Amino acid sequence: MSNTRDRILARLRAAQHIRAQAHCGSGQSATHQTAHGQHGVCDTATGKAAVAPSADHAEPLSEDDLQLFISLLQAAHAEVICSNNAEWPRNLQEALEPRALTHWLCSESTASGMRWSAHLHQYSQTAVTITHYPTTMEAFKAQLFNDIQAAITDANGGIAETGSLLLEPSADEPRLMSLVPPLHVALIKRSQIVSRFANLLAHNRWETQPMPSNILLISGPSKTADIQQTLAYGAHGPKELVVVVLLDA
Amino acid sequence: MNFRQQADEALNDQALRENFKGAMRFLRDKRRSAFNDEGHFQCLQGQSQRIREEALQHLPELLEQLETNCTANGIHVHWAEDAAEACILIAGIIQSHQGRQVVKGKSMASEEIGLNHALEQQGIQCIESDMGEFIVQLAGETPSHIIMPAIHKSKEQIAHLFEDKLVGVHYTDQVDELIGIGRRALREKFYEADIGISGVNFAIAESGTLCLVENEGNGRMSTTVPPVHIAIAGIEKVIPRLTDLPPLLSVLTRSATGQIITTYVNLISSPRKPGEKDGPLEVHLVLLDNGRSRMYLDQQLQKTLLCIRCGACMNHCPVYTRIGGHAYGSVYPGPIGQIVMPQIEGLQKHGEMTDACSLNGACGEVCPVGIPLPDLIRRLREEKSSAPLSTAPLPDVLEQLKGRGSHRTRFEAASWFIWKFIYQSPRIYQTVTWLISRLRWLMPPLPRAWTRYRTLPRPAANSLHEILLQRSQNGQQTTDRQRKS
Numbered sequence: 001m002s003n004t005r006d007r008i009l010a011r012l013r014a015a016q017h018i019r020a021q022a023h024c025g026s027g028q029s030a031t032h033q034t035a036h037g038q039h040g041v042c043d044t045a046t047g048k049a050a051v052a053p054s055a056d057h058a059e060p061l062s063e064d065d066l067q068l069f070i071s072l073l074q075a076a077h078a079e080v081i082c083s084n085n086a087e088w089p090r091n092l093q094e095a096l097e098p099r100a101l102t103h104w105l106c107s108e109s110t111a112s113g114m115r116w117s118a119h120l121h122q123y124s125q126t127a128v129t130i131t132h133y134p135t136t137m138e139a140f141k142a143q144l145f146n147d148i149q150a151a152i153t154d155a156n157g158g159i160a161e162t163g164s165l166l167l168e169p170s171a172d173e174p175r176l177m178s179l180v181p182p183l184h185v186a187l188i189k190r191s192q193i194v195s196r197f198a199n200l201l202a203h204n205r206w207e208t209q210p211m212p213s214n215i216l217l218i219s220g221p222s223k224t225a226d227i228q229q230t231l232a233y234g235a236h237g238p239k240e241l242v243v244v245v246l247l248d249a
Numbered sequence: 250m251n252f253r254q255q256a257d258e259a260l261n262d263q264a265l266r267e268n269f270k271g272a273m274r275f276l277r278d279k280r281r282s283a284f285n286d287e288g289h290f291q292c293l294q295g296q297s298q299r300i301r302e303e304a305l306q307h308l309p310e311l312l313e314q315l316e317t318n319c320t321a322n323g324i325h326v327h328w329a330e331d332a333a334e335a336c337i338l339i340a341g342i343i344q345s346h347q348g349r350q351v352v353k354g355k356s357m358a359s360e361e362i363g364l365n366h367a368l369e370q371q372g373i374q375c376i377e378s379d380m381g382e383f384i385v386q387l388a389g390e391t392p393s394h395i396i397m398p399a400i401h402k403s404k405e406q407i408a409h410l411f412e413d414k415l416v417g418v419h420y421t422d423q424v425d426e427l428i429g430i431g432r433r434a435l436r437e438k439f440y441e442a443d444i445g446i447s448g449v450n451f452a453i454a455e456s457g458t459l460c461l462v463e464n465e466g467n468g469r470m471s472t473t474v475p476p477v478h479i480a481i482a483g484i485e486k487v488i489p490r491l492t493d494l495p496p497l498l499s500v501l502t503r504s505a506t507g508q509i510i511t512t513y514v515n516l517i518s519s520p521r522k523p524g525e526k527d528g529p530l531e532v533h534l535v536l537l538d539n540g541r542s543r544m545y546l547d548q549q550l551q552k553t554l555l556c557i558r559c560g561a562c563m564n565h566c567p568v569y570t571r572i573g574g575h576a577y578g579s580v581y582p583g584p585i586g587q588i589v590m591p592q593i594e595g596l597q598k599h600g601e602m603t604d605a606c607s608l609n610g611a612c613g614e615v616c617p618v619g620i621p622l623p624d625l626i627r628r629l630r631e632e633k634s635s636a637p638l639s640t641a642p643l644p645d646v647l648e649q650l651k652g653r654g655s656h657r658t659r660f661e662a663a664s665w666f667i668w669k670f671i672y673q674s675p676r677i678y679q680t681v682t683w684l685i686s687r688l689r690w691l692m693p694p695l696p697r698a699w700t701r702y703r704t705l706p707r708p709a710a711n712s713l714h715e716i717l718l719q720r721s722q723n724g725q726q727t728t729d730r731q732r733k734s
Contacts, residue, residue: 004538005328008484011542012309019548042296044499045509047289052492076512137474137527145440162510174526175473179466197495207491211322211456211518213528214473220512222466224428226381226397228404229275232428235380236435237466237513 044197045161053202061193065160069193070245072163076220077233078241084248089119092185092244096150100126105144105151105181108132109172112187116152133174144176150183155243158193159200159217165243166192166200167216175214184238186218189249252578252601259572265401269573272400276564279507280615290617293500298619300493301555308545308554311454311487312536318457322519324532329362331539336367339446339479342533343373346477348443352435354461354468355379356448357395357558358481358537361580361593364446375446376438378467380431387414393574395581396505396560401573435467445471445529449482450557451497452534455490457518459534462498464512472517478529480517483537485554497557500617504559540593547650549628553588555618562612562622568605577602584612588625591633596652600633634661682712 043050061069070080083091104120107113120128131148134140153173157166165186169175178184194200206212222237233239250258259265284290304311316326329335343351351368353359353375365375365386377386381398385391387410392398399407408422411430418430447468451460459480461468472478488497502508521528545551563569563583574582579590579599587606590599603626612622633656638649671681685692689708694700711719 004330004334007330008328008536008538008542009309009312012312012545015542015546015551016306016309018546022548040296040299042292042496044293044495047285047292049292072509133526135526141440145436164510164514169525169528171524171526174528175469176527179469179473197499198492201492201495207456211458211516213322213517213519213522213525215516215518216469217510217514218512219510222464223512224380224465225506226379226384226399227407227424227427228402229272229397229400230404230424232424234432235428235465235467236378236432236439236470 050198053196053199058199058203059195061160061190061195065195066190066193066245069158069160069163072160073220073241073243076163077223078163078220078243081242081244082247083244085246088187088244088246089115090123092116092242093119093123095242096185097125099183101128101149101183102126103129103131103147103149105131105133105148105177107153107172107177110154112154113152113173133177137174137176144180148181150185151177151181152185152187153177155186155188156192157200157204158188159195159197160193161196162217162219164197164217164219167218168212169214169216170212175216178216178218179237182234182238183240183242184218184221185242185244187244187246189246191249193245250578252576252605255576255578256572256605259576264403265573266571268401268403269570272394272397273564273570276397276507276560280504280561280564281507283503283507283509293496293503294617294619296496297500297557297617298555300488300497301557301618304488304493305485305545305551305554307489308484308487311489312484314454315452315457315487316536318454319534320457322457323522324457324459324519324534327533327535329535329537329539332362335362335481335535335537335539336364338535339364339481340368340371340373342477342479343368343444344371346443346531348477349373350438350442351375351444351446352378352438352442352471352475353382354445354447354471355382355398355463356446356481357580358448358483359446360392361539362481362537364481376435376442378435378438378471379463380428380465380467383431383435384410387411391575391580393582394560394563395558395585401575439467439470439474442471442475444477444479445473445475446479446481447472449480449486449534450501451494452482452487453489453491453494454487458491459517460494460498461515461517462502462511462513463515464506464508466513469513469515472515473528476530477533478517478520478531479533479535481535481537483539484541485556501557501559504561504615504617543651544592550588550592550625550650552620553592553625555620556585556589557618558585559617561615561617562620565611565615567607567609567611572605577605584622584626585620588622588629591629591652592650594651595655596629596633596650597655598652600629600652600656603630603633606630633657636662679712679714682714686710686712686715 041050041052073080081091081095106116117130155165156168167178221233221239221241222235223233224235225231319326327338329338368375377383384399384407393401404422404424408420411418412420415434449459450462502511520532521530544553562585566583569583577586579586581589587602606626608623610623632650632653635654637654671677685708
């Protein structure tokens with residue numbers, strides 16, 4: 001197999017070599033003209049010329065961008081609840097009451113996971129089972145796939161231009177929490193939302209560290225238009241996504 | 250059946266034509282509304298083209314960097330020369346884990362290598378989990394479009410299919426219910442699978458990361474639930490940096506389905522790390538060549554490798570819209586198929602489809618990475634009918650295109666020779682056109698291939714040359730008379 005690797009790379013390098021010689025001979029240039037600015041970077045949302053964002057300059061989120069974030073999520077069929085740090089458990093519970101959820105999955109080590117558990121224990125009208133993610137997924141796979149109706153996780157960031165949540169799964173809140181249960185609640189602080197995808201990358205600078213094993217952008221509940229181009233929700237991922245925006249955080 | 254016969258059959262299938270017409274219009278409209286204006290598209294296209302061209306320019310270095318960083322992250326990297334080697338490699342990984350049930354997220358590369366069939370022969374069952382691919386697999390068919398595999402089927406056809414093939418399912422043509430049926434059927438498969446296989450949209454060299462985009466969640470399921478994940482990627486999928494993702498993803502999702510972003514963007518950099526609770530225990534990346542390094546040799550044809558598999562070209566192709574994907578008889582249909590397939594499998598096998606082009610240029614206009622598709626199609630058309638290259642020995646690396654000249658016929662070669670002979674000499678040209686116009690009643694009927702769908706044109710009584718000459722002479726006479734009087 002190392003032979004295959006070497007053969008493929010050798011072929012590619014040989015081609016580069018021939019091309020380099022050809023260019024030297026004919027004096028051809030391989031540059032391309034761009035209509036927009038020297039950097040040739042566009043704002044993905046508008047197509048206007050833009051400068052690549054820098055890490056240190058983090059602007060607070062504009063009201064317009066916040067509204068854009070919310071409306072894009074709603075357009076993708078997510079439910080958005082605007083709340084604050086003190087009241088979100090109550091607001092969330094009221095919003096979800098009609099669904100009569102009785103089996104939740106939440107973290108026992110995150111602040112929001114613990115607050116939600118406590119709130120449900122105290123205020124829920126019906127008996128609720130709260131499960132915490134065991135040491136391995138395999139230990140509760142059947143329960144995860146068959147019994148758990150909803151999961152709540154934090155988000156680590158958000159993008160206004162696309163209406164997306166950033167999740168960085170971890171030991172506290174593993175990958176499948178936001179995928180398997182039919183309803184997923186994500187908590188996001190206003191301060192975590194940035195304007196553009198490029199800003200998110202500039203802010204996190206993942207390339208300078210060992211990469212997190214999994215990074216997710218989630219922009220709505222699961223959907224498909226594979227049957228006669230007709231949109232339907234809940235294909236394989238959660239059928240419902242509820243986003244709680246903490247405006248004062 | 251050859252391509253012409255398949256195309257003919259498709260043209261006569263009214264239901265298929267209706268389905269495709271509606272579906273393509275839908276996708277074109279979605280794409281148009283996803284870009285604010287032409288300027289928005291041009292700017293993103295320019296940037297994306299530059300990123301992809303830069304990546305191609307440094308392809309071997311980026312592949313090595315990708316391998317180094319993936320390996321450091323705990324991803325096993327393998328290289329496959331061709332389809333057969335890739336299948337053997339993947340089957341080997343599966344068998345080393347005694348894997349029996351495989352669940353697959355969407356991967357055109359896996360279709361390209363015929364993976365499902367190869368695994369089946371080893372007694373390994375491979376279930377498609379993308380809703381469209383699942384439908385097509387149940388029907389025993391191949392995908393007819395690279396983004397929406399079941400685009401050729403109506404919901405009634407799918408309803409009947411589910412009723413026939415799935416246990417305990419009653420007929421319903423309500424799309425929500427059909428999706429619910431698919432969800433339940435596949436949830437079991439995700440749960441039970443030993444192995445998950447996926448494709449890769451972009452492989453990021455600087456961080457050793459695999460980027461996958463999707464709307465359904467089956468990709469995340471396939472790459473997270475089973476204990477082993479195998480990703481297969483063409484070698485051209487590598488890009489340099491994470492910061493290349495925003496422009497590329499924005500132009501990919503808009504071009505493919507008219508979305509500003511897909512529901513899920515999944516960045517995988519390693520298997521389950523110590524302390525983590527889920528994720529696969531092993532992740533493998535299979536880098537597939539299968540003719541791509543040969544495409545890279547040719548200055549013009551290497552642009553084939555810019556492709557990000559969005560499907561916009563086929564959505565805008567008037568030929569594809571009318572005959573659908575299956576008529577091409579190939580893994581990749583439409584304009585991109587017309588340039589990729591002959592290069593992978595040779596012009597002998599796929600030369601015919603290069604004729605299925607009106608050279609209208611729509612594909613080239615909408616390509617988000619600026620592949621000059623019409624030029625490449627034309628190049629391959631020339632290649633298939635060309636005379637063999639000169640007998641001078643070629644350097645080791647420069648190979649002739651597979652199947653070059655395979656469609657060259659003596660009749661066509663002779664026809665062009667005669668045409669050239671007539672058109673190169675003004676005197677001969679004039680003589681011939683005079684003969685045709687005077688003797689037009691004696692013209693033999695043109696071949697049926699021409700006249701079946703077209704009205705036979707009749708040569709005029711005078712050639713254009715004669716008409717213009719006459720007009721200018723009349724005009725001169727009028728001027729002379731005016732001057733005299």
